[in-house]
Amino acid sequence: MLRLISPHLPRIALAGLIGAGAELSGIALIATAAWLLATAASAPPLTALSVAIVAVRTFAISRGVLRYLDRLVGHDAVLRALAALRGRVFSAIAPLVPATSRVFGGPDLLNRLVTDVDAIQDLVLRVFTPIWTAVVVGAATLTFVAFFSPPAAAVAACGLLLAGVALPVVASRTADRAARDTAVHRGALAASAVDLVRGERDLAAYGATEIAAQRASADADALADAERRGAASATVTTALGTLVAGVTVIAVALTAPDLGVMTAVLALTVLVAFESVAVLPAAAKRLVDIRASARRLVDILDLPPTVPDPAEPLPLPTDPTLRLRGARPAIGGRVDAGATVDLDLPPGRRVAIVGPSGGGKTMLLSMLTRFVPIGSGTVTLGGVDMDRLTGDDVRTVIGGMTADAHVFAVTIRDNLRVAAPEADDDRLAAALAAAGLPDWADRLDLWPGDDGAELSGGQRQRLLLARALLADHAVLVLDEPTEHLDDATADAVTRDLLAATEGRSLLLVTHRLRGLDQLDEIVVLDDGRVVERGTHDQLMDRGGYYHQAQPQSTIDRTGSAI
Known part of the structure; x- marks a missing residue:
């Protein structure tokens, strides 16, 4: 994780220095104020206190200014690093399509991209910065105390090491198991919550809402139990840290009783130093949580791409001719x-x-x-072996509408511009008209709902078809564009898409056999084998699978297509 955010480490280090300066200003403020109050009790001349008075004001102002700069510079650096890290994780996810959804599941993948990446910001703000600050403050405090009383400095060092090293080690070990459980249960709860929200209609239709709610509630209870165990150990550690601080301050005062005013100053200085050390057990516990999230991110970052790009890719050919010879995909290796x-x-x-x-x-x-590697045989694009081309280059030529195409929760205009970001409204309206939605030119600002929930099935498929047409791929592939539609709507969508793709290269995947007579060739696949191929009329004459699978309404009593 540090390597991935390394470009931002100098800015983060600067924030750490400013934070340490703010803490040192606070300690100096308390020490100076203690000396001023103790000295003022003996009513010395005002001139004897003037330097201390100015110092108190200076340290008070500088502490506030440095604290502000610490927050400003630190959060700016961390948020920049977080944005870069999230982009890196997303860039690692993209080449894994579609393996990521099968390996991780959509909700858990979203949880990794959002929650687990967010946890990495605490690596700096709540782990490294507190540790750095505690080391600087501890060293400065011990140096100051040792100047007046080496024995008192030794006592203070023991207390600071106990609170700043031993207790964090104990806290991290007790929190390790809770952190692993928390990460697992958080992912399970995210999956259950997404199922409840996105599947509410189906759950209600089958009367399974209560069961799904109980499952989500059980996941929430399991997450709460894991977090409760972690909180309990943190509470005990905090109490022990407070006890150690109190005992150390008393011991420092008893070790240097003959220093007069400086006895109180040293005791208060050590007490304030413990404020910087007291956060280290929480930092150690948070580090355990972060490591659990980091492992989940590394699981993604370390996965090889589903289809790796060649080390030395060839340039994309200008000829979009696609040719397959004995080709077969590799599925799951x-x-x-x-x-x-x-x-x-x-x-x-x-x-x-x-x-x-x-x-x-x-x-x-x-x-x-x-998206799936070529298992054997050859696939060429413009005479170039497709394995010698990058996936991004191939998808600029071959693309279209997948079976699980997604309607984004943005306006119709923005949904269409996924395929053509620079397209103006006239071009968008033309694509909608070609897809059978000619009256949608004035509905570009319409919000279609989550994955098109506010649209009818036919409208949703036509919108996706318009987006595929708008991409203007040389080889347009459409995977089940009439899936889940009634016969009348499916026939209308088929007619519109065939009319819209006249003169274009088209590869249409469908299990519906109606309306395919306009195509140049029909290839029948069964269990991965080509069992028939030819034009619509040729396949109807042969009386094979294609003829037998035709809907009865399209065949007359003699067996001829109507």
Whole structure:
């Protein structure tokens, strides 16, 4: 974690120096004020106190100014480092698609990206800065006390070491298990909460809301128990620290009883020094929590990309011709020996990949968009082996609409601009019209709800289709664009998307077989194998799977397509 935020460490170190200066000003203020009060009791001439009076004012003002600068510089540095770290974590997540959702789960992944990254800021503000401040303040205090009484300095050193080293070690060991449990239960609670919020309709429909609420409540109780155990150990440690401070101050006063006014000054100086040391057990406990969060982040940062980019990538070819020869995806590191596909998709050619669920259609598209590695065979783009191109370059040519495409909780305009950030309203309106939403030109400021909850199924799919068209990929891939739609709506969406993609390269994955007669070729996949291929009329004449799977309403009694 320190290596990742290393560019910001000089600014963080400056904040630490300012913080230590603020603490030293506070100690000097107390020591000077103690001497001033004790000396003033003997009614000396005012001139004998003038320097001390000015010093008290100076230390009081400087303490406040340095404390302000400490907060300003420290938080500025940490927030900059945190933003860079969050970007680094997100950059590590992106090449893991779609493996991250299978390995971590969406809610837990969000918890790592937000809560665990936020915890790293405390590595500086609540761990390193307090430790640095305590070391500087402790050394300065002991030097000051030793100048007047070496025995008193030895006593103070023992107390400071006990409170600043021994107690933090005990606190960290007792907090370690609680921290691991807390991180696990926090992730479980985040997952339960997301399920309750996003799945409220489904839970209500099946009468499972109470069960889900009980599960979330159990996760919350488990998290509370883990935090309660950690708080209990912290309370005991704090009490012991206060006891050690009191005993040490008394011992210092008893060790140097013959110094007159300076006895009180030394005792108060040591007492104030313990304020800097008293936070170290909490810092040690927080370090344990941070280490648990850091481990969860490292689990992501250390994962290799699902599809690594080549060490020396080739430039993206200008020819968008896509060609597959014996290609098959590697799923979970395993390659099905029988799942091979041959396909040619020159510019302007439109091909449908159809077949039953589980036949390998979506995995084929994931392989072409470089979200799943190529298991065997060859896939070329413009004659260049796709393994020699970066995933980002490939996705500028091949892309479109995935089966689980997401509608963001922003306006229609911003949803569309995900695909084309510079697009003006006229271009957005044209994409909506091409997708079958011609009257949405004046609805660009509409909020579609969480993942399109405020839209009908057809509107949601058309919006996603408009976004895919707006991206203007040379090879447009559409994965189940009519999923979860009724027949009439699905037929209308199919007609609109085929009209909108006239003259463009298209790879359409669908399990619906209606309305595909306009395509140049239809490839039927079953269990990863190509069992049929040809035009709509050719497949209907053969009487194979494609013909048999046609809805009865599209076939007359003679078996011909209507």
